[in-house]
Amino acid sequence: MENELLRIEDLHASVEGKSILRGLNLSVPRGEVHAIMGPNGSGKSTLANVLMGHPSYEVTRGRILFKGEDVTALPPDERARRGLFLAFQYPVEVPGVSTMSFLRAALGAVRGEDQPVREFRRRLEGELKDLGMELAFARRNLNEGFSGGEKKRCEVLQLRMLRPELAILDETDSGLDIDGIRLVSQAVAATRRPEASFLVITHYLRILTHLVPDRVHVLFAGQVIRSGGAELARELEVSGYEALRSEHRPAATAQAGTP
Amino acid sequence: MAMEPTEITDVQQSYKERWGWHDPERPVHKPRRGLSREVVEEISWLKSEPEWMRRFRLRAYERYEQKPLPTWGADLSTIDFQSIYYFLRATERPERSWEDVPASIKTTFDRLGIPEAERKHLAGVSAQYESEVVYHQMKQELTSRGVLFTDMDSAVRDHAELVQRYFATVIPPGDNKLAALNSAVWSGGSFIYVPPGVKVEIPLQAYFRINAESVGQFERTLIIADEGSFVHYVEGCTAPVYSSDSLHSAVVELIALPHSRIRYTTIQNWSQNVYNLVTKRAVAHEAAVVEWVDGNLGSRTTMKYPAVVLTGRRAHGEVLSLAMAGPGQCQDTGAKMTHVAPETSSLVVSKSISKGGGRTSYRGLVKVLPGATGAKANVRCDALLVDEISRSDTYPTLDIQEQTAAIGHEATVARIGDDQLFYLRSRGIPEAEAAAMIVRGFIEPITKQLPMEYAVELNRLIELQMDGSVG
Numbered sequence: 093m094e095n096e097l098l099r100i101e102d103l104h105a106s107v108e109g110k111s112i113l114r115g116l117n118l119s120v121p122r123g124e125v126h127a128i129m130g131p132n133g134s135g136k137s138t139l140a141n142v143l144m145g146h147p148s149y150e151v152t153r154g155r156i157l158f159k160g161e162d163v164t165a166l167p168p169d170e171r172a173r174r175g176l177f178l179a180f181q182y183p184v185e186v187p188g189v190s191t192m193s194f195l196r197a198a199l200g201a202v203r204g205e206d207q208p209v210r211e212f213r214r215r216l217e218g219e220l221k222d223l224g225m226e227l228a229f230a231r232r233n234l235n236e237g238f239s240g241g242e243k244k245r246c247e248v249l250q251l252r253m254l255r256p257e258l259a260i261l262d263e264t265d266s267g268l269d270i271d272g273i274r275l276v277s278q279a280v281a282a283t284r285r286p287e288a289s290f291l292v293i294t295h296y297l298r299i300l301t302h303l304v305p306d307r308v309h310v311l312f313a314g315q316v317i318r319s320g321g322a323e324l325a326r327e328l329e330v331s332g333y334e335a336l337r338s339e340h341r342p343a344a345t346a347q348a349g350t351p
Numbered sequence: 352m353a354m355e356p357t358e359i360t361d362v363q364q365s366y367k368e369r370w371g372w373h374d375p376e377r378p379v380h381k382p383r384r385g386l387s388r389e390v391v392e393e394i395s396w397l398k399s400e401p402e403w404m405r406r407f408r409l410r411a412y413e414r415y416e417q418k419p420l421p422t423w424g425a426d427l428s429t430i431d432f433q434s435i436y437y438f439l440r441a442t443e444r445p446e447r448s449w450e451d452v453p454a455s456i457k458t459t460f461d462r463l464g465i466p467e468a469e470r471k472h473l474a475g476v477s478a479q480y481e482s483e484v485v486y487h488q489m490k491q492e493l494t495s496r497g498v499l500f501t502d503m504d505s506a507v508r509d510h511a512e513l514v515q516r517y518f519a520t521v522i523p524p525g526d527n528k529l530a531a532l533n534s535a536v537w538s539g540g541s542f543i544y545v546p547p548g549v550k551v552e553i554p555l556q557a558y559f560r561i562n563a564e565s566v567g568q569f570e571r572t573l574i575i576a577d578e579g580s581f582v583h584y585v586e587g588c589t590a591p592v593y594s595s596d597s598l599h600s601a602v603v604e605l606i607a608l609p610h611s612r613i614r615y616t617t618i619q620n621w622s623q624n625v626y627n628l629v630t631k632r633a634v635a636h637e638a639a640v641v642e643w644v645d646g647n648l649g650s651r652t653t654m655k656y657p658a659v660v661l662t663g664r665r666a667h668g669e670v671l672s673l674a675m676a677g678p679g680q681c682q683d684t685g686a687k688m689t690h691v692a693p694e695t696s697s698l699v700v701s702k703s704i705s706k707g708g709g710r711t712s713y714r715g716l717v718k719v720l721p722g723a724t725g726a727k728a729n730v731r732c733d734a735l736l737v738d739e740i741s742r743s744d745t746y747p748t749l750d751i752q753e754q755t756a757a758i759g760h761e762a763t764v765a766r767i768g769d770d771q772l773f774y775l776r777s778r779g780i781p782e783a784e785a786a787a788m789i790v791r792g793f794i795e796p797i798t799k800q801l802p803m804e805y806a807v808e809l810n811r812l813i814e815l816q817m818d819g820s821v822g
Contacts, residue, residue, distance in 0.1 A: 144773075144777050145777075146773050147769060147773065148769060167776065167782070168773060168776040168777045169776040169777075169778075169779050169780055169781050169782065169785075171777075172776070172777055172778055172779035173779045177777075177778075178777050180774065180777075183774065184768070184770050184771050184773075184774040186771060186774070186775070186788070186789060186792055187792050187793065187795075188791065188792025188793055188794070188795030188796070189788055189789070189791065189792035189795075194775075194778075194788070197778075197780055197784070197788065198775075198778035198779055198780060201778065201779035201780045201781070201784075202778070202779040233792070234792075250778065254778070254779075
């Protein structure tokens with residue numbers, strides 16, 4: 093597909109010797125929002141980490157194509173420089189490094205050049221304002237002592253500053269109240285453009301009432317077992333994952349899909 | 352702050368390029384290797400010293416002969432004390448104008464950026480090359496306010512009364528073998544006296560460099576802050592890379608008279624064949640404040656435990672120290688706080704980074720004597736291990752003889768985590784830069800206390816050392 097941004101082919105991955113992804117296939121065209129749903133333990137976060145290149149996860153088979161290029165063996169920083177972004181479910185604290193200097197370093201690394209301080213500062217202030225945050229927030233050390241909500245906001249701030257071509261949001265909505273969910277959907281709306289796509293990984297259905305996905309994929313036992321339009325999410329809302337699980341049972345192996 | 356990408360392939364190589372060059376030695380005087388009573392006499396004679404100093408040196412030499420080397424801490428058995436030159440004189444006398452400094456030495460300091468630093472309006476700069484101070488300049492304004500900032504040799508001659516009154520009162524020759532050695536062969540170092548109520552707003556700076564091979568540098572620094580005064584002294588150290596070891600063994604004494612404040616900052620980046628064995632101690636009188644900010648990046652072995660003796664009521668002492676040990680390095684550093692008077696307080700913050708098999712140790716003593724009622728002491732040691740082959744140890748000693756004292760001690764050891772690295776790398780930051788960023792963040796509580804140019808330099812040095820050390 094000419095307009096394809098991300099293509100995952102027969103992806104198998106394991107962590108600490110435990111196989112999690114077992115032949116996952118997925119295609120995301122440019123400009124679309126795709127939701128990845130599934131019960132706990134279905135491999136959603138593993139998918140996010142493998143896409144970004146976490147060194148603890150091992151790809152044992154298959155490949156990841158980004159803009160037609162095989163990125164399966166690339167280190168995470170090179171993936172980021174090619175336009176991939178992961179909003180973390182559990183952002184890490186980095187003591188002593190201010191959010192502002194980190195953002196500037198990240199922006200410089202992704203763009204391959206330093207932005208003049210004044211220009212950077214103006215953009216940062218603009219994005220902060222849209223998020224209802226003060227400049228003082230960016231002066232704090234990266235995620236250090238942040239509340240759960242502040243950490244998620246910080247991820248969204250990074251997303252808005254870096255404007256990646258593919259943003260993977262790993263349960264950015266979990267643990268957030270309704271305002272937080274609105275924050276995430278607004279961030280997607282704000283950074284949405286024809287060439288950029290979103291992979292929204294979520295455990296909850298409620299975010300999809302604010303954010304209408306072009307496609308919904310249901311992950312189970314490390315595979316995509318169903319794909320459909322936004323109506324699939326509504327179907328899940330009624331029947332839950334259980335119906336799909338029993339439907340899929342013949343294909344899944346015995347130890348898979350522990351909730 | 353902008354992060355400049357560094358393209359450095361080898362740390363030792365990079366050190367050589369930037370600091371490891373050495374200009375041809377042109378000493379005016381170069382005595383024989385090794386130490387004897389005659390060498391001590393000769394040093395004193397060459398300096399045309401008064402009789403009391405000559406006798407002081409000879410007594411110290413006797414102490415040196417008697418005392419054993421410390422058997423704790425780092426391994427010092429590999430130092431060959433008889434192969435060292437104890438005194439080298441590179442110029443005839445300290446120069447007042449940069450133009451008068453011999454061209455060869457000027458080249459060295461030009462490369463180090465000394466005159467550049469002075470152009471940046473530092474209050475005063477003193478540069479020590481081999482054993483003696485070759486260049487000295489201080490702003491006219493400070494001179495007119497009665498601030499004395501000179502090399503120690505000149506001070507013995509020109510400010511005899513002050514020197515005789517305070518010299519070796521904080522660290523007597525018998526304190527330890529290396530203090531005795533310094534007392535016998537000392538040369539150069541800084542002498543500062545700040546009159547009552549005078550606040551020196553800009554840091555006074557010194558720069559020490561060993562250029563010749565197998566040279567011992569034994570500078571002696573004495574700072575006296577009179578009542579209600581303030582001074583910040585900053586020193587930096589480097590040496591070229593030679594195959595045989597050099598020895599740096601300084602003695603630094605600070606006297607903070609009532610209500611005064613002294614801050615003493617050191618960034619030590621000796622090359623990795625220097626033994627850096629330094630005795631630093633301060634006395635803080637009533638309501639005086641003494642702060643040691645101590646960064647140890649270089650040297651093969653460092654043993655240094657800045658101390659504050661809190662003799663006056665409400666005196667406060669601080670040690671903020673940072674140590675980084677790479678392959679083959681041992682940084683045995685710490686702090687000593689002695690609470691003598693009531694309501695005294697102390698704070699020790701120690702940060703260490705070990706990588707490539709390097710070893711850091713925190714060795715500290717907090718002592719509260721009977722009668723130091725309401726004393727408060729806090730010690731915090733954080734160690735960061737970059738890989739699995741490096742090592743960090745903590746040896747805290749608490750000797751509390753006063754029931755009303757409040758003592759806090761906290762120690763942590765952390766490793767640069769895969770998750771932290773992955774997080775930064777997922778934003779496009781390359782691995783080495785991500786690791787350097789984590790380390791910079793770790794030491795930020797120290798760097799934020801440094802003058803800007805030193806903080807920048809320190810971060811750069813750490814980036815250099817971190818390159819290629821992760822993964």
